[in-house]
Amino acid sequence: MAVVTATETGVRPSRAGRRPSIPGWVGTVPFLAYVGVFLLLPAGIVIVDALKNSSGGWQFSAITELGNPLVRGYFIGSLKLCVITSVSGAVFGAILAYAVASGNPDGVVRRMYLAGSGVLAQSGGITLAFAFQALLGPVGLLFHASWFYDFPWGISLIYAYFQIPLMVLVFMPAIDGLKVQWREASENLGASAWQYWRHVGGPLLAPAFLGSTLLLFANGLSAFATIEAWESQVAYTVPQQISISLSSEVGLSNINYADVLALGMMIMVVVIMTGYALLQRRASRWLR
Amino acid sequence: MAAIASLGESGLATPAERPRGMQVRRRRRLNVFRYLVFTVFGLFFLLPLLATARFSLEGNRLGSWSLAAWKEIATYKGPPPLLPAIEIQLELAVATCVVVLVLLVPTMVWIRLRVQWISRVFEFLCLLPLTIPAIILVVGLAPIYNFIRHYQLSALTLFFAYVILALPYAYRALSAGLNAIDVTTISEAARSLGASWFTVIARVIVPNMGQAILNAMVLASALVLGEFTVAYLLLYNNLPVELFSISRNTPNASVIFSTSLASLLFAFALLLILSYAGRRRHRGRG
Amino acid sequence: MTSPMTRTQDGAARTGVEVRMAGLSRHYGPVVALDKLDLTVQAGELIALLGPSGCGKTTTLRLLAGLEDADAGHITVGGRDVTHLSASKRDMGMVFQAYSLFPHMTARQNVAFGLRLRRIAAAERDKRAIEMLELVGLSAQADRYPHQISGGQQQRVALARALAIEPQVLLLDEPLSALDAKVRAQLRDEIRRIQLEVGTTTLFVTHDQEEALAIADRVGVMKDGRLEQLAPPTDVYSRPATSFVAEFVGLTNRLAGTVSGSTVTVRGRDLPLVDLSTPPGPAIALVRPEAVTLAADSSGDSGPLTGTVIAVTFLGATSRVTVDLGDTTILAQLTTADASELPAGSHVTLTIRPDPVLVSGDAPAVSEA
Numbered sequence: 037m038a039v040v041t042a043t044e045t046g047v048r049p050s051r052a053g054r055r056p057s058i059p060g061w062v063g064t065v066p067f068l069a070y071v072g073v074f075l076l077l078p079a080g081i082v083i084v085d086a087l088k089n090s091s092g093g094w095q096f097s098a099i100t101e102l103g104n105p106l107v108r109g110y111f112i113g114s115l116k117l118c119v120i121t122s123v124s125g126a127v128f129g130a131i132l133a134y135a136v137a138s139g140n141p142d143g144v145v146r147r148m149y150l151a152g153s154g155v156l157a158q159s160g161g162i163t164l165a166f167a168f169q170a171l172l173g174p175v176g177l178l179f180h181a182s183w184f185y186d187f188p189w190g191i192s193l194i195y196a197y198f199q200i201p202l203m204v205l206v207f208m209p210a211i212d213g214l215k216v217q218w219r220e221a222s223e224n225l226g227a228s229a230w231q232y233w234r235h236v237g238g239p240l241l242a243p244a245f246l247g248s249t250l251l252l253f254a255n256g257l258s259a260f261a262t263i264e265a266w267e268s269q270v271a272y273t274v275p276q277q278i279s280i281s282l283s284s285e286v287g288l289s290n291i292n293y294a295d296v297l298a299l300g301m302m303i304m305v306v307v308i309m310t311g312y313a314l315l316q317r318r319a320s321r322w323l324r
Numbered sequence: 325m326a327a328i329a330s331l332g333e334s335g336l337a338t339p340a341e342r343p344r345g346m347q348v349r350r351r352r353r354l355n356v357f358r359y360l361v362f363t364v365f366g367l368f369f370l371l372p373l374l375a376t377a378r379f380s381l382e383g384n385r386l387g388s389w390s391l392a393a394w395k396e397i398a399t400y401k402g403p404p405p406l407l408p409a410i411e412i413q414l415e416l417a418v419a420t421c422v423v424v425l426v427l428l429v430p431t432m433v434w435i436r437l438r439v440q441w442i443s444r445v446f447e448f449l450c451l452l453p454l455t456i457p458a459i460i461l462v463v464g465l466a467p468i469y470n471f472i473r474h475y476q477l478s479a480l481t482l483f484f485a486y487v488i489l490a491l492p493y494a495y496r497a498l499s500a501g502l503n504a505i506d507v508t509t510i511s512e513a514a515r516s517l518g519a520s521w522f523t524v525i526a527r528v529i530v531p532n533m534g535q536a537i538l539n540a541m542v543l544a545s546a547l548v549l550g551e552f553t554v555a556y557l558l559l560y561n562n563l564p565v566e567l568f569s570i571s572r573n574t575p576n577a578s579v580i581f582s583t584s585l586a587s588l589l590f591a592f593a594l595l596l597i598l599s600y601a602g603r604r605r606h607r608g609r610g
Numbered sequence: 611m612t613s614p615m616t617r618t619q620d621g622a623a624r625t626g627v628e629v630r631m632a633g634l635s636r637h638y639g640p641v642v643a644l645d646k647l648d649l650t651v652q653a654g655e656l657i658a659l660l661g662p663s664g665c666g667k668t669t670t671l672r673l674l675a676g677l678e679d680a681d682a683g684h685i686t687v688g689g690r691d692v693t694h695l696s697a698s699k700r701d702m703g704m705v706f707q708a709y710s711l712f713p714h715m716t717a718r719q720n721v722a723f724g725l726r727l728r729r730i731a732a733a734e735r736d737k738r739a740i741e742m743l744e745l746v747g748l749s750a751q752a753d754r755y756p757h758q759i760s761g762g763q764q765q766r767v768a769l770a771r772a773l774a775i776e777p778q779v780l781l782l783d784e785p786l787s788a789l790d791a792k793v794r795a796q797l798r799d800e801i802r803r804i805q806l807e808v809g810t811t812t813l814f815v816t817h818d819q820e821e822a823l824a825i826a827d828r829v830g831v832m833k834d835g836r837l838e839q840l841a842p843p844t845d846v847y848s849r850p851a852t853s854f855v856a857e858f859v860g861l862t863n864r865l866a867g868t869v870s871g872s873t874v875t876v877r878g879r880d881l882p883l884v885d886l887s888t889p890p891g892p893a894i895a896l897v898r899p900e901a902v903t904l905a906a907d908s909s910g911d912s913g914p915l916t917g918t919v920i921a922v923t924f925l926g927a928t929s930r931v932t933v934d935l936g937d938t939t940i941l942a943q944l945t946t947a948d949a950s951e952l953p954a955g956s957h958v959t960l961t962i963r964p965d966p967v968l969v970s971g972d973a974p975a976v977s978e979a
Contacts, residue, residue: 060439064446067431071449075488078464079456085464128365135361138354145362151595155588156369158546162564163584166571167372170379170581177375197372200365215709220677222712223697224704225724225775235723239714258457261552265568275459275553282466282557298463302456309455321757322713347679 082302086295111300113272114257117188121195122252128196129203129252130245136204137211150208153201161198161262168194169266187272191263198262199252206251210244213323240322247315254308257301274301373585380582393578397586400579406566410583412480413563417548419483421541424494427487429537432498433525436507450495453488458553461485469558482562485554490544497543501536505529535601542598546591563587626654626811627688627778629674634683636669643669645835646683651779656805656812657840658826660819662858666835667815671781674813676700687778703772703810704781708788710768711756717743717767718752724775742770745804762793769801773808780805780812786821794818798825819859823847831855848898849884853970856896861930863897863940864970874969876962877914877935884966894970901963902942904931904952912936915960919952933958 136149172181172190184190214237222232260275271277274297281294380393400406428450435443453461465485472481507529514528530537552564561569567580629651636644644666651657659667672678674685676697685693692700703724711720718739725735743749746766751759759767765785772780782801786794802825805812816822822829823843830840831854839851850856857864867876869890874881876895907916917935929949931942940960944952952958 060434061442063434063438064431064442067427067446068449070427071488071491073468074465074484075449075452075456075461075491078461078468081464081467082460131361132365135358139358147599148596151592151599152369154543154595155546155592158543158550158591161550162552162568163376163550163588164372166567166580166584167376170375171372175576177378178371197369217706217709218712220675220697221704221706221710221771222723223677224675224700224702225771226698226701226727228698231727235726236712236714240712254454254457258459260459261550261556261564264552264556265571268572278459278463279557282463294463298460302460305455305457305460 079302082295082298085292086299088292107277107297107300110271110274110277110297113187114274114301117192117195117263117273118253118256120188120192121199121256122249124192125196125199125203125252125256126207126245126249129200129248130207132200133204133208133211137208149204153204156201157198157205161259162265164194164197165262165265168197185267187267191266191272194262194266195256195259198259199256202255203248203252207244207248210241210248210319210323213319214240243315244319244323247312247319250308250312250315254305254312257305257308373588376581376585379576380578380585382578393582394586396579397583400570406563406570406579406583409561409563409566412478412561413549413587415480416483416486416562417545419480420486420490420548421544423483423487424490424540424544425537428491428494428498428540429530429533430525432495432502433507433529436502437511437521437524447495447499450491452491454492458485458489458551459557461488462554462557465554466558482555482558482560485558486544486548486551489551489554490547493543493547494540497539498533498536501533501539504536505532538598538601542594545594549587549591626809628653628686629688629779629811629813630684630686631670631674632684632686634670634673634685635681636666636673636678637681642835644673644680647835647837649830649837649840651811651813652827654809654811655827656802656814656825657828657830658814658816658822659830659832660816660822660859661832661838663817664834665832667817667830667832668783669835670832671704671783671813671815674779675702675704675781701775701777702779702781703775703777705765705768705772705783705785707784710785711764711771713756716753716755717748717759717770720756720767721771721774723771728775738774739770742774743767745773745807746770746800760793761789762797765789765797766800769804773804773810777810780810782812782814784816785814787817794821801825823859829859831858833858848965850896850968853896853968856968857970861899861941861943863899863902864894865897865938865940867893867895867969869893869969874967879915879962879964881962881964882966884968888969896968896970897940897962898965899930899941899943901965902940903961903963904933904942904944904948904958905961906952907957907959910957911959913959915962917958917960919954919956919958921954922949922952933960935960 132149136146139145168184168190170176171178172184172193174180176184181190218236218240219232222236227235258275260279263273263276264279268276271280278294278297278301281297381389381391382393396406397410398407431446435446462485469481472484510528510532511524514524519528550564551562552568555562555565556568563583567583570577571580631647631649634644634647634649635642647666647670649657649670659670661667669678673680676692676695676699680693683693684691687700687702711717712723715723718736721742722735722739725738730738740749740752743752746769748759748763748766748770751763751767756764756767768785785801786797789797798821801814814822814826823846826843828840829843829846831838831846833854839846839855841849841851846855846859850859856862865876867874867881869875869883869888869892871890872883872886874883874888874893874895876897881895881897904919914935917933917940919931920934920939921932923930923932924946927946928943929946931944931949931952933940933942942960
């Protein structure tokens with residue numbers, strides 16, 4: 037593959053014909069080392085520590101802790117919050133995404149909404165919680181919402197603030213992927229707008245929609261900062277309980293608790309993200 | 325429901341004859357829908373920000389106005405003082421960006437050129453942080469950071485974790501950039517003209533990735549600026565953690581709101597700049 | 611072929627309808643896409659609209675389909691005014707250039723889609739779908755998805771889908787442009803065969819003149835939103851109405867000459883004019899390569915009709931010979947056998963067959979089409 041140049045270029049000519057003495061994958065070692073230490077190792081620690089008892093031996097009884105009604109309560113709390121925010125985020129986000137996508141591809145509006153979505157989807161949960169507190173809290177600007185500190189309603193509203201933009205970011209490419217020819221062809225064959233969406237547009241967008249909803253679900257599950265700023269005394273969700281377990285240093289058994297919860301959460305997220313990946317693959321086959 | 329009107333991609337239609345598939349009536353109905361949606365959602369997204377702004381401009385008496393909170397961003401003594409935290413936050417953003425780029429760009433280019441078979445594994449690793457979110461990661465990071473803490477380093481060491489958190493976003497941005505340039509062809513062309521591997525990477529490929537690199541940096545920065553979970557649970561003091569403590573000490577302190585708004589606006593400005601920078605055509609460099 | 615042919619199938623008469631477009635205009639802001647177009651397509655006829663990009667051919671098609679609104683004018687299909695009828699009610703079948711098929715449906719489901727919308731029973735529409743797929747030769751691929759079949763096959767399914775609803779008019783928007791050359795030629799003949807068999811009035815838009823000339827009953831050459839000429843293919847080729855048509859369709863030599871009376875004098879030869887009202891004076895005559903014949907010249911004369919062969923382009927049965935006449939170059943089309951006797955460098959004399967020629971109003975330039 038390498039070519040030896042005939043002229044003197046001053047650059048050391050590549051070794052023609054000879055296989056490089058260092059195998060290629062060596063170049064990825066820095067990356068692998070870094071990821072190994074700061075990603076794989078922590079993940080491994082979580083899994084291993086969840087399965088170890090206080091004297092260092094293996095025990096799987098920690099897993100049965102997950103069946104404990106208190107713990108189940110946290111998971112149910114998390115699930116409630118996730119279902120509400122992912123479904124509502126998906127529906128509203130899809131509507132907003134459609135409104136943005138159907139405009140001028142180069143226009144100001146689109147640009148601004150995309151930039152805005154980028155920020156809001158990432159927005160530090162702390163600032164969000166403060167902002168809503170300013171709006172609907174006890175001295176709220178708009179009014180004092182009596183349900184603001186009720187779980188899950190107040191916190192769901194705050195979650196919507198970043199779930200909807202995330203949906204816009206993730207789902208809009210799918211809407212863009214709907215080719216104008218499909219709309220025109222179906223019209224030409226006699227379909228009304230409703231029939232188009234029912235037979236063509238809807239089915240084509242369905243995998244992307246479902247996949248995005250799953251992504252929102254995983255996102256809601258993992259969110260911590262927002263709910264912590266909203267209400268740090270009572271733990272409703274798994275992340276909050278993990279935080280409490282981590283900060284209370286009452287013996288090793290508590291650290292195991294955090295690990296067990298984290299493991300439970302990890303399994304859930306892995307399952308959800310796998311579903312997301314599969315749906316994305318189907319969506320991109322049709323809509324790219 | 326109104327009709328789709330994406331003016332796009334009958335990719336092979338010639339520019340001059342690009343069809344506009346909408347009749348006037350339908351277009352008007354669609355526009356009504358669009359502007360209705362924008363108004364409703366615009367309100368939803370704006371109101372909390374407006375409330376934050378109002379609180380940030382609150383004076384000593386309820387209902388009065390004052391810029392004090394904004395000036396306070398720099399002068400707030402605490403507990404805890406804000407300015408060091410702001411500094412740390414910006415330093416963290418820069419450190420994370422640099423490390424992410426140094427780690428990813430050469431590796432991605434290298435993989436694309438020399439070891440394509442690793443790319444699947446690589447992609448999996450880069451996207452893994454999406455499946456192991458901060459709250460889970462931090463549980464496993466705690467022991468590791470206990471180890472690091474022995475060296476008495478500042479909160480800056482948080483960047484180790486932040487790089488991981490930023491990986492998926494940076495990977496996607498850089499990957500899109502690499503896809504847009506035909507890496508194999510231009511590197512083969514450069515090699516056949518006598519360039520070494522280093523030259524190929526540094527002088528041929530990277531300059532063509534400007535947009536993607538900028539993209540990745542902005543995404544990583546936006547992530548770092550708002551990051552709370554890892555810092556908080558690893559017992560470090562970064563800006564969001566500070567704001568949180570302030571709010572627990574003195575709830576409704578105006579400086580919380582002014583700082584929050586400032587950091588949101590900063591991130592928004594970054595992303596807007598990125599979006600416009602992307603419009604400029606690449607002038608052929610090298 | 612000037613008279614439309616309609617065939618019957620399964621004993622049921624299937625005749626096309628007449629399509630009449632009168633005074634059609636459309637503009638996008640300041641750009642005029644169509645300028646008062648008048649076009650009548652006879653029942654069962656296939657008209658090919660040909661022209662460069664921006665000439666309005668696709669706009670015409672889309673106005674006919676109802677995908678866009680005309681600013682002025684009327685469209686009558688089979689005697690019925692459809693100008694203000696929405697696209698979904700016009701009963702026309704359309705084949706697009708790309709992305710024609712619905713990706714989430716099999717070929718069979720795609721073809722049956724129009725029938726499904728018309729609430730035809732499942733068994734009946736399945737039967738019809740298979741019939742149509744057989745018509746285009748793809749019944750074996752009935753249960754494949756679009757991404758599993760080739761581009762040419764996709765377009766065939768698209769054609770089957772358009773025909774399944776028994777449309778009054780068939781509209782084809784550059785259906786072959788996205789395909790490989792070989793597939794293009796095959797499919798083009800297929801489309802013509804099917805169109806003749808089914809007998810539907812058809813409008814075929816293309817920028818490829820070979821396509822247009824090969825399959826159309828009549829060819830409409832368009833430029834800047836207007837029809838330059840509407841005539842059978844042979845007429846468009848050998849009796850072009852305007853210099854634009856002459857230069858767009860087929861190759862043309864542009865030779866400087868002088869007009870006087872009813873002839874134009876080109877390099878010492880008098881050639882009859884097509885348009886006898888051409889004003890006298892200097893002009894560019896448009897001469898077809900096949901009107902130029904070459905003979906080897908060993909005498910070394912140098913007259914206005916002598917020159918040197920620069921290049922020979924092999925095209926299969928014929929070859930194109932480029933001859934340098936000193937002040938300009940000229941293209942001649944010869945059989946390959948003849949051309950092989952005149953390799954590059956040979957001295958040749960030319961004769962120009964006295965076919966009526968058109969004269970272009972442009973300033974003299976040294977170039978050929």
